[in-house]
Amino acid sequence: MKAKEKEVPLEDKQEQAANWFYSLQALICEAFEKLEDDLSGGPKASLPAGRFEKTPWEREKSEEPNASGSLLQGGGTMAVMRGRVFEKVGVNVSRVHGKFSKDYAKQMPGAEESDGHFWASGLSLVAHLQSPLVPAVHMNTRMIMTSKSWFGGGADLTPMFESAEDTQDFHAAFKDCCDSFDPAYYPEFKEWCDRYFFLPHRNEPRGIGGIFYDYLDRKNWDEDFAFTKAVGRTFLDIYPKLVARSMNRDWTDEEREYQLVKRGRYVEFNLLYDRGTQFGLKTGGNTEAILMSMPPEAKWP
Amino acid sequence: MKAKEKEVPLEDKQEQAANWFYSLQALICEAFEKLEDDLSGGPKASLPAGRFEKTPWEREKSEEPNASGSLLQGGGTMAVMRGRVFEKVGVNVSRVHGKFSKDYAKQMPGAEESDGHFWASGLSLVAHLQSPLVPAVHMNTRMIMTSKSWFGGGADLTPMFESAEDTQDFHAAFKDCCDSFDPAYYPEFKEWCDRYFFLPHRNEPRGIGGIFYDYLDRKNWDEDFAFTKAVGRTFLDIYPKLVARSMNRDWTDEEREYQLVKRGRYVEFNLLYDRGTQFGLKTGGNTEAILMSMPPEAKWP
Numbered sequence: 363m364k365a366k367e368k369e370v371p372l373e374d375k376q377e378q379a380a381n382w383f384y385s386l387q388a389l390i391c392e393a394f395e396k397l398e399d400d401l402s403g404g405p406k407a408s409l410p411a412g413r414f415e416k417t418p419w420e421r422e423k424s425e426e427p428n429a430s431g432s433l434l435q436g437g438g439t440m441a442v443m444r445g446r447v448f449e450k451v452g453v454n455v456s457r458v459h460g461k462f463s464k465d466y467a468k469q470m471p472g473a474e475e476s477d478g479h480f481w482a483s484g485l486s487l488v489a490h491l492q493s494p495l496v497p498a499v500h501m502n503t504r505m506i507m508t509s510k511s512w513f514g515g516g517a518d519l520t521p522m523f524e525s526a527e528d529t530q531d532f533h534a535a536f537k538d539c540c541d542s543f544d545p546a547y548y549p550e551f552k553e554w555c556d557r558y559f560f561l562p563h564r565n566e567p568r569g570i571g572g573i574f575y576d577y578l579d580r581k582n583w584d585e586d587f588a589f590t591k592a593v594g595r596t597f598l599d600i601y602p603k604l605v606a607r608s609m610n611r612d613w614t615d616e617e618r619e620y621q622l623v624k625r626g627r628y629v630e631f632n633l634l635y636d637r638g639t640q641f642g643l644k645t646g647g648n649t650e651a652i653l654m655s656m657p658p659e660a661k662w663p
Numbered sequence: 664m665k666a667k668e669k670e671v672p673l674e675d676k677q678e679q680a681a682n683w684f685y686s687l688q689a690l691i692c693e694a695f696e697k698l699e700d701d702l703s704g705g706p707k708a709s710l711p712a713g714r715f716e717k718t719p720w721e722r723e724k725s726e727e728p729n730a731s732g733s734l735l736q737g738g739g740t741m742a743v744m745r746g747r748v749f750e751k752v753g754v755n756v757s758r759v760h761g762k763f764s765k766d767y768a769k770q771m772p773g774a775e776e777s778d779g780h781f782w783a784s785g786l787s788l789v790a791h792l793q794s795p796l797v798p799a800v801h802m803n804t805r806m807i808m809t810s811k812s813w814f815g816g817g818a819d820l821t822p823m824f825e826s827a828e829d830t831q832d833f834h835a836a837f838k839d840c841c842d843s844f845d846p847a848y849y850p851e852f853k854e855w856c857d858r859y860f861f862l863p864h865r866n867e868p869r870g871i872g873g874i875f876y877d878y879l880d881r882k883n884w885d886e887d888f889a890f891t892k893a894v895g896r897t898f899l900d901i902y903p904k905l906v907a908r909s910m911n912r913d914w915t916d917e918e919r920e921y922q923l924v925k926r927g928r929y930v931e932f933n934l935l936y937d938r939g940t941q942f943g944l945k946t947g948g949n950t951e952a953i954l955m956s957m958p959p960e961a962k963w964p
Contacts, residue, residue: 450964563944563953626957633934634944643864643935652864656927656963663751663959 370583372507379505379587380457380483384439386503386594387455387485391416391441393602394453394489398445403610406492412445414453419648421458428646431463440651444658447496447609451489452654458482471577472510481507484515485594486638488655489601494621495608497521497528497569498628500655501597502638503590511583513590514576516551517597518559519604520569520628522621528604529570535600536573536593543589551575561631568631622661629660671884673808680806680888681758681784685740687804687895688756688786692717692742694903695754695790699746704911707793713746715754720949722759729947732764741952745959748797748910752790753955759783772878773811782808785816786895787939789956790902795922796909798822798829798870799929801956802898803939804891812884814891815877817852818898819860820905821870821929823922829905830871836901837874837894844890852876862932869932923962930961 370378391414398411420437427433438456445451459481467473473480484504491498503515519532533552540548555574560567573593578586632639632655642652671679692715699712721738728734739757746752760782768774774781785805792799804816820833834853841849856875861868874894879887933940933956943953 444964563950622960629930629961630934630954633931634941640935649864653931653963658964659923659960659962660930661960662954662957663745 375505375511375583375587376457376481376483376507379590380455382587382591382594383455383457383483383485383503386591386598387439387441387453389598390453390487391443393598394443394445394448394451397447397602397605397609398443400606401447401609404493404612406446407610409446412443412448414441414443416441419651427461427463430466430644430646432466432646433460434458434646435460438648438651440654442654445492447492447605449490449492450658451487452651453485453487454651454654455485456483456648456651470506470508471512472508475509479508486655487597490625490657491605491609493609493611494522494613494617495611496605497525498625498657499597499601501594501601503593505587505590510579512577512579513586514578515590515593516555516572516574517593517601518555518569518572518574520624522624523617524570525608528607532570532572532600532604535596539592539596540573542592543585547575547589548573559631561627561635563634564627564630566627568627619661619663622659623663625657625660626662628657632656676806676812676884676888677758677782677784677808680891681756683888683892683895684756684758684784684786684804687892687899688740688742688754690899691754691788692744694899695744695746695749695752698748698903698906698910699744701907702748702910705794705913707747708911710747713744713749715742715744717742720952728762728764733767733947734761735759735947736761739949739952741955743955746793748793748906750791750793751959752788753952754786754788755952755955756786757784757949757952768809771807771809772813773809776810780809787956788898791926791958792906792910794910794912795823795914795918796912797906798826799926799958800898800902802895802902804894806888806891811880813878813880814887815879816891816894817856817873817875818894818902819856819870819873819875821925823925824918825871826909829908833871833873833901833905836897840893840897841874843893844886848876848890849874860932862928862936864935865928865931867928869928920962920964923960924964926958926961927963929958933957 395413401407417440421435423435436458438454441453443451461478462470462473462480467478486502489499498520501517505513521528537548540551551573555571558574580586639652696714702708718741722736724736737759739755742754744752762779763771763774763781768779783805787803790800799821802818806814822829838849841852852874856872859875881887940953
């Protein structure tokens with residue numbers, strides 16, 4: 363496998379991965395805007411169709427570590443839409459590099475050996491829908507390099523009112539995706555997802571799960587990258603179908619109220635447990651981009 | 664001082680402290696219900712005056728540690744009101760004892776020497792107001808015993824739109840309170856409060872501060888207890904005055920909207936940084952009582 367590894371130089375890997383995340387962002391934004399156009403029923407149908415606003419951001423080229431002791435350079439593009447189907451959806455891509463603080467380097471594979479140096483690129487998406495009958499969703503894929511290099515990510519669905527059909531189709535799509543690479547993937551990544559998206563203080567899962575994977579490095583970069591692309595494409599294929607299935611239905615005030623309470627749980631998970639959020643905020647990341655995942659409105663009645 | 668210490672037996676201290684927290688809860692509930700009765704203007708004046716609902720809770724007498732590895736026994740009383748002045752206010756008293764997990768015992772003064780055994784009682788209050796022109800407030804006082812014994816607590820104000828008069832009166836009240844015990848208290852406790860109630864990821868304070876103190880043990884239990892009582896009485900005196908000052912005013916939709924966004928910051932602080940919340944949730948405390956501090960509604964637009 364070593365010989366194969368050499369076929370893709372480091373810079374090419376970074377270029378290919380980051381390019382993919384940027385193209386996936388464009389594809390998802392296009393698909394979500396089409397859903398905005400297609401809305402034909404329900405209480406929000408008279409509103410104008412939403413459009414993504416894209417905001418590129420770049421870190422100052424500082425050579426000084428930030429307050430957290432890490433040095434972070436690079437940038438990204440936040441794409442956010444406040445629409446009539448998607449009450450608030452953020453699709454963020456970033457490509458950053460720098461040097462972890464000593465403390466943080468201890469937690470990241472291969473980072474002590476790289477003297478803290480790292481490179482990372484990824485896409486992160488959270489969608490909060492107007493309709494309580496359409497599930498909220500999270501999807502994230504990323505490539506990280508220290509002295510090691512790996513992929514991670516996944517997608518999970520948070521229905522307010524579970525639909526057996528949605529649950530089955532969402533799981534089936536990711537099972538197919540995983541199985542086409544390795545039959546061992548799906549059981550492992552599904553279980554990892556259930557374990558990760560769980561609120562111990564409520565003793566309840568965040569949603570119905572999906573897949574979650576990390577530290578994926580089978581010493582075959584092309585295939586690991588292909589898997590990560592397949593996860594993105596699977597999301598792009600299945601989630602808009604679930605949205606289209608229910609977005610034109612009417613909903614009641616009680617259903618909306620329940621959605622706002624359920625969103626409170628989402629906030630609790632993200633701020634109390636989510637590693638990405640905690641990592642981002644505590645290492646001096648872009649707060650606006652990180653907290654794009656917060657719901658537009660939530661209740662703790 | 665040792666001689667003086669012996670004058671108050673352990674059980675009496677616990678009894679006196681817990682009794683005080685319960686009486687303070689009754690006094691505060693009474694004062695807040697009076698404000699509900701007194702409302703005479705503003706957009707909510709036609710609603711019925713709110714009343715506190717009190718819910719006693721008690722832990723099962725389990726001898727088994729919970730999921731966090733701690734053993735927690737005892738109980739408390741949650742008092743919550745959803746009214747026309749107070750959109751949601753929780754005034755919780757608890758009196759618990761048990762055994763910290765080994766990990767947690769390392770973080771608590773004197774807990775390794777007590778083999779993890781502890782006793783704690785306290786009152787914790789968070790008020791979210793209907794009016795964006797009335798500041799939200801937090802107040803908490805507590806007594807904790809391991810092999811050591813100490814008091815902690817404080818009060819801090821979170822106006823949505825700062826009023827110089829409110830800020831001045833709130834600070835002056837706690838300065839007077841502190842100064843009557845020790846002129847060194849106020850500067851130290853005010854600075855501690857500013858340091859503690861700060862959101863590093865936003866680089867902004869939670870509100871205008873107040874006082875914060877912890878590990879107070881001057882080897883004169885009577886006086887330390889008297890100070891903690893004085894903090895409670897000061898709160899009981901000053902905060903209702905600030906509420907009465909502005910509660911009858913009208914407000915705009917824009918002011919309400921700003922309040923909901925500011926409340927989002929409150930959520931961020933409580934879930935990301937608040938030691939009490941993190942402690943409670945991660946040691947298997949009463950989730951409902953701990954998350955009583957969450958605002959009834961919040962926005963991240």
